Amino acid sequence: xxxxxxxxxxxxxxxxxxxxxxxxxxxxxxxxxxxxxxxxxxxxxxxxxxxxxxxxxxxxxxxxxxxxxx
Numbered sequence: 707x708x709x710x711x712x713x714x715x716x717x718x719x720x721x722x723x724x725x726x727x728x729x730x731x732x733x734x735x736x737x738x739x740x741x742x743x744x745x746x747x748x749x750x751x752x753x754x755x756x757x758x759x760x761x762x763x764x765x766x767x768x769x770x771x772x773x774x775x776x
Contacts, residue, residue, distance in 0.1 A: 733740025
């Protein structure tokens with residue numbers, strides 16, 4: 707099971723690197739607007755970060771309080 711997780715994670719990382727490489731090459735050759743792509747990527751990462759912080763806060767408060775029994 708652990709080996710499967712490592713292989714899946716490595717394939718995901720390889721695909722992310724390939725996608726970012728293609729985007730960078732397209733931006734260098736002025737085929738796409740690189741500034742717009744970077745702006746959208748950073749805004750998307752920010753939205754994912756904020757939503758994960760909210761979910762983590764909810765789990766930390768609600769689940770932790772639910773597990774404590776007096």
